[in-house]
Amino acid sequence: MTWKTTTYSGWGRAMKATGELARPETAATLDAVAGEGPAIGMRRSYGDTALNSGGRAIDMTRMDRFLDFNETSGELTVEAGVRLGDIARVFAPKGWLPAVLPGTGFATVGGAIANDVHGKNHHILGTFGQHVAAITMIQNGKQVTITPEKNAAMFQATVAGLGQTGIITSAKLKLMAAKGDLMMVTERRVNNWDEQLDALTTAKSPYTVGWIDATASGADFGRGIVEEGETGFGIVPKRGRSRSFPFEAPSFATSRAIVKMFNAAYLRRVPVSGRTTAKPISDFYFPLDRILDWNKGYGKAGFHQFQCVVPLTEVNALKAIMERIVAAGIAMPPTVIKRLGAGSAGMMSFPIEGWTLAVDFPNRGQSAALIDELHGMTERAGGRVYLAKDSLLKPERVRVMYPELAAWAKIAKKADPKGKLITDMVRRLKLREDMA
Amino acid sequence: MSETWIILGATSSMARALARELAGRGADLLLCGRNQNELKALTTDAELRGSRLAKALHFDARDASTFAPIVARAAKVDGVVNVAVFCGSMPPQSEVEADPAKLQGVITDSYTGPAEILLMLAPLMEERGAGTIIGVGSVAGDRGRLSNYVYGSAKAGFHTFLAGLRNRMARKGVHVMTVKPGFVDTGMTWGVPGMFLVAQPEQVAEALLKGAKKKRNVLYVPFFWWGIMTIIKSVPEFIFKKLKI
Numbered sequence: 001m002t003w004k005t006t007t008y009s010g011w012g013r014a015m016k017a018t019g020e021l022a023r024p025e026t027a028a029t030l031d032a033v034a035g036e037g038p039a040i041g042m043r044r045s046y047g048d049t050a051l052n053s054g055g056r057a058i059d060m061t062r063m064d065r066f067l068d069f070n071e072t073s074g075e076l077t078v079e080a081g082v083r084l085g086d087i088a089r090v091f092a093p094k095g096w097l098p099a100v101l102p103g104t105g106f107a108t109v110g111g112a113i114a115n116d117v118h119g120k121n122h123h124i125l126g127t128f129g130q131h132v133a134a135i136t137m138i139q140n141g142k143q144v145t146i147t148p149e150k151n152a153a154m155f156q157a158t159v160a161g162l163g164q165t166g167i168i169t170s171a172k173l174k175l176m177a178a179k180g181d182l183m184m185v186t187e188r189r190v191n192n193w194d195e196q197l198d199a200l201t202t203a204k205s206p207y208t209v210g211w212i213d214a215t216a217s218g219a220d221f222g223r224g225i226v227e228e229g230e231t232g233f234g235i236v237p238k239r240g241r242s243r244s245f246p247f248e249a250p251s252f253a254t255s256r257a258i259v260k261m262f263n264a265a266y267l268r269r270v271p272v273s274g275r276t277t278a279k280p281i282s283d284f285y286f287p288l289d290r291i292l293d294w295n296k297g298y299g300k301a302g303f304h305q306f307q308c309v310v311p312l313t314e315v316n317a318l319k320a321i322m323e324r325i326v327a328a329g330i331a332m333p334p335t336v337i338k339r340l341g342a343g344s345a346g347m348m349s350f351p352i353e354g355w356t357l358a359v360d361f362p363n364r365g366q367s368a369a370l371i372d373e374l375h376g377m378t379e380r381a382g383g384r385v386y387l388a389k390d391s392l393l394k395p396e397r398v399r400v401m402y403p404e405l406a407a408w409a410k411i412a413k414k415a416d417p418k419g420k421l422i423t424d425m426v427r428r429l430k431l432r433e434d435m436a
Numbered sequence: 437m438s439e440t441w442i443i444l445g446a447t448s449s450m451a452r453a454l455a456r457e458l459a460g461r462g463a464d465l466l467l468c469g470r471n472q473n474e475l476k477a478l479t480t481d482a483e484l485r486g487s488r489l490a491k492a493l494h495f496d497a498r499d500a501s502t503f504a505p506i507v508a509r510a511a512k513v514d515g516v517v518n519v520a521v522f523c524g525s526m527p528p529q530s531e532v533e534a535d536p537a538k539l540q541g542v543i544t545d546s547y548t549g550p551a552e553i554l555l556m557l558a559p560l561m562e563e564r565g566a567g568t569i570i571g572v573g574s575v576a577g578d579r580g581r582l583s584n585y586v587y588g589s590a591k592a593g594f595h596t597f598l599a600g601l602r603n604r605m606a607r608k609g610v611h612v613m614t615v616k617p618g619f620v621d622t623g624m625t626w627g628v629p630g631m632f633l634v635a636q637p638e639q640v641a642e643a644l645l646k647g648a649k650k651k652r653n654v655l656y657v658p659f660f661w662w663g664i665m666t667i668i669k670s671v672p673e674f675i676f677k678k679l680k681i
Binding site: 001002003004005023024025026027029062065066067068069090 | 447449452460471473474477478480481484485486623626627628
């Protein structure tokens with residue numbers, strides 16, 4: 001059968017959609033359904049980016065063939081449903097890696113383009129879209145191939161374009177030469193906020209990221225672990241089997257006391273003097289992928305992730321945001337801070353040069369109100385919220401945060417005049433509506 | 437020496453997953469099926485994933501003239517030849533009941549076509565004194581049921597054929613494994629109501645290669661279908677005929 005009626009959600013599981021999904025496995029079957037709705041992938045975006053309530057959507061996960069590889073230039077052409085982790089697994093042993101990898105290897109190439117994702121090396125190599133040489137998509141019934149040189153406007157509207165300019169069917173990626181499939185990782189503890197920011201500012205490694213204990217306050221505020229990495233080669237430690245999260249966690253699992261204990265233990269994993277270890281690349285990039293369905297750990301109601309970026313000059317605003325999060329006391333363990341560079345490839349790309357902070361909150365009680373407050377603080381600091389993570393932003397705010405929205409919407413309208421690609425997020429944030 | 441696998445019905449979801457797994461091991465692949473464009477894409481994919489050599493060959497279970505070229509190609513293989521059969525077709529039972537002429541196609545796709553080419557390949561495998569045949573049947577072949585007895589009867593025939601072939605080939609060092617998958621998440625089952633305990637094609641592929649390595653004779657995938665089918669087979673006919681499953 002072509003269409004399956006089902007209920008599906010984003011990674012945060014707080015938002016759900018019921019609608020019809022097609023999952024083509026060949027080019028011919030994809031052509032037959034391409035005009036019916038937006039494309040969705042592994043649904044690793046958190047909120048409603050990949051949802052279309054009451055409508056149709058095209059699940060691209062079986063369109064996952066490798067199409068071409070140029071061994072001299074490192075250019076790899078793949079279908080949109082290929083998972084980034086698969087590319088890393090197959091090509092790392094040959095000395096190539098996607099230049100940019102987000103926090104999960106389950107994300108698809110199509111999704112990585114549509115959200116212009118970034119990774120731990122953003123300050124050096126920028127976003128995923130900056131390493132895309134060409135995108136092929138079905139746009140308003142026709143197959144088109146665009147490049148950043150020849151179709152600059154359409155390319156910039158498609159990268160981070162939330163799937164609104166066409167069904168991305170394949171893309172040519174510029175892989176980067178990598179020394180091997182190992183990552184040399186140095187972790188050290190930082191004792192407070194200033195040390196955390198200092199360590200992230202002065203880090204020289206191509207990959208850097210900080211973890212913050214969001215339950216620590218007072219003198220310990222901002223403490224955590226700064227992780228730096230560099231690719232290398234050697235004996236690859238054997239990777240353990242992935243485990244599935246076996247059940248929906250009960251609500252006490254996300255209680256303050258448990259999180260506090262978990263964070264303290266997590267911090268102590270790293271000796272006071274720091275340590276350097278060799279890890280398989282996938283463990284470094286995708287640490288949480290080893291626990292399949294870890295999102296179930298937040299219980300049935302799911303969770304919201306708040307990820308913002310504020311300009312470098314707004315460190316005080318960043319600190320105020322973090323203090324507000326600590327005071328609220330409901331943040332979950334994976335709280336991540338990183339210094340972003342200026343790189344971005346799309347009109348609606350998230351990164352600006354500055355500090356980004358990502359925090360998970362269980363979907364209950366005061367979370368929504370708190371996140372709205374954090375959105376306000378972000379907006380006033382001249383920052384923005386990452387749409388791939390969002391489920392609660394207000395339409396008024398997105399217009400301030402993303403100044404190119406109106407220009408982008410115009411291109412999206414031209415590419416998809418019938419509005420067939422509109423998703424729940426586009427409706428919620430009125431992204432393609434003129435609000436002026 | 438690298439291993440060679442002939443995959444019949446290579447564009448099916450399960451076959452694709454197996455081809456990928458084998459490509460990762462560096463195997464040579466002969467991908468056989470009807471859709472040439474699709475097969476070409478799959479051979480490129482397999483080579484990029486590590487297959488030393490992947491070739492697309494035309495195969496149509498309903499056209500016996502397509503068999504000989506595949507056998508000729510297999511004869512040229514230097515080393516062990518392995519075969520995995522994934523062909524079959526399952527139109528809704530009601531469609532076949534409305535148009536009984538459709539039965540012939542189901543039987544040819546799911547049983548007689550693949551059985552004929554296996555008979556043609558058997559001598560050259562016997563000659564090599566090694567290799568594996570993986571024949572994919574179905575739990576539907578274990579008992580005739582209201583919902584798909586035409587398809588089920590074809591698969592039952594194929595199971596019996598494979599059992600006999602196993603008997604013949606075992607004495608020459610060739611192993612024949614009968615596979616009975618339960619519900620698998622393929623293009624064929626997408627959106628079909630009443631599916632439960634659905635397995636991913638990748639899981640099936642992994643189970644097939646593990647089973648082949650252990651020289652399993654009959655393999656239910658996932659394994660718990662053995663229990664389910666044991667229960668279904670043990671229901672007495674006078675009760676079974678009143679059931680709707």
